[in-house]
Amino acid sequence: MTTPLLTPVGAKRSLLPLLFFVVLFLGTGLYLQSQGVEYAFYQLPGHVAIIPALMLAIYLHRAPLTQSIDVMITGASNHNIITMCIIYLLAGAFASVATATGGVDAAVNAGLSLVSADWLLPGLFIIAAVIATAMGTSMGTIAALAPIAVSLATQADLEPALVAGVLLSGAMFGDNLSMISDTTIASTRTQGAKMSDKFKENIKIALPAALITLVLYIFLSSDGAVITHQAVNWSGVLPYAAILILAIMGLNVFVVLLLGVILAAGQGALFADYNIGNLGQDIATGFSNVQEIFILAMLVSALSEFIKQQGGLQWIASHIQLVANSLKLAGNKAQQLAIAALAFSSNLCIANNTVAIVLTGDISKTLAKQHHISPKRSASLLDIFACVSQGLVPYGAQALLLGASFGLTPWQVVSQSYYCMILFVVAVTIILLRKSTHTSTPAGHIITSHA
Secondary structure, eight states: OOBBBBBTTTGGGGHHHHHHHHHHHHHHHHHHTTOOOOOOGGSSSSHHHHHHHHHHHHHHHHHHHHHHHHHHHHHHHOOOHHHHHHHHHHHHHHHHOOOOTTTTHHHHHHHHHHHOOOHHHHHHHHHHHHHHHHOOOOOHHHHHHHHHHHHHHHHTTHHHHHHHHHHHHHHHOOOOOOOHHHHHHHHHHHHHHHHHHHHEEEEEEEEHHHHHHHHHHHHHOOEEEEEEEOOOOOOGGGHHHHHHHHHHOOOOHHHHHHHHHHHHHHHHHHHOOOOGGGGHHHHHHHHHHHHHHHHHHHHHHHHHHHHHHHTTTHHHHHHHHHHHHHOSSSSTTTHHHHHHHHHHHHHHHHSSSHHHHHHHHHHHHHHHHTOOOOOOHHHHHHHHHHHHHHHOOOHHHHHHHHHHHHTTHHHHHTTTHHHHHHHHHHHHHHHHHHHHOOOOGGGOOBOOOOO
C-alpha cells in the first residue's frame, strides 16, 4: 500500500479562477444571447475572458508577484503546449495555402460529383466527413460546404434543419478523426499518445456510430432534383489525400504538415495558376487564422499551472475517483466514464472542444495512469466526448454558423445533430461492454482529500 496522495489545504480555492473564467465567458454569452446579439458567445473571446481569471489566480497564489509570474510563464511554456501551438501554426498554414490554391473547392466538387440526388443526405455526410478529416477543422468544412448545401436543400426540397444537421454531423466526425485537427493535437499531446494510435483507437468507436448515422440518413433520404456542381480539379484533391495517408502511416506530424504546404503550393502553381509569390502571405494568413486558439492554449496552460501547483487538480481527481469508485463497475470502466464526463461537461461550459481537452488533460492523464488506461484510450475518450458535447451545444461556433447560413436557430441545428447523439450512446456502450483486465489502482494507490 502506497502513501495516500494528500491534497494541500486551500486546493479548492485554487479552482476559483477557473470557475471565474467559465462564469465570465458563459455568463457574458448567455446575457448577450438574451439581448439578441448575433454570435453572442464569441463577443467576448476566450483568450480575452481568461485574463481576469489569471489576475485572480495571481492574487490567490499569495506569493511575491515575480514568483507568481514565474508560475504563469512555466505553465504557458509547457513543452506539450508549445509543441501543440507550433502544430497549430503549421495546420493553419496548410489550410490557408490549400484554400488559396483551390484545394477546398476541388475537394467539395469531387465529393458532389459522386453524389446522386437520391443519396443526398448520406452523400453530404460523407463529403463533410472526408473534407473535415483532410482539413482538420469542422468550422472550415462547414464554411466551405454551407453555401452549397443551402442551394442543394432548396433544389432537393429538403428540410433545411435536417441538411444543416447532416453537415454538422459529418464535420464533427471528420474533425474528431483528423490527424491535423487541433482536438487530436491537444488530446494526444496532453496524454502522451501517438496520433496514429489514437486514430486507430478512435475509429473503433467513431466508425460504428457513423455507419448507424449513414443508415439513418439513407432511411430519411427521398427522391430529389438533379444536383449541379462545377468541374472537378482532381489535382487539387491530392494534397489532402497525401497528408491523410502519410499521417495514418505514422509520419511525424511536423513533416506531414510541411509536405502538405509544399504539395498544395506545388499543385496550385502547376495546375491552378497559383502565383507562388503569394505563398509567404498565404502562410502568414494561416498563422493569423489560428492566433486565437494559439494564445488561448498558452493562457489556459498558465492558469492550469496555478491550479496544479496549489493542489486543485489533485482535489478534482480525488473526488472524481470517489464518484467513479461508487459506481462499482468492473476494472477501470468507471474511470473511463470519469474521463468522458470531464471532457463533456467542460465543453458544455466552454463551448470549445480544444480548450476543454487542454483544461482536463492533466486530470485525465492522472486517472489514466492510476488505472492502467492506455494513453491512446484516454486521448480517444477526451476527443470523442468533447466532440459530442461541441456538436450538441447551441452556442458553439459550428451551430451558430450553420444557423446563420440556413436561416435557422442554433437550437434547430443541434436538434438534428444525429451523429453526435449516436456517438454518445455508442461510446458509452462500448466502455461498459468492453472487457477490462484491471480491477484496482496500481500498487493499492489511493487518493484522499484533506482540502
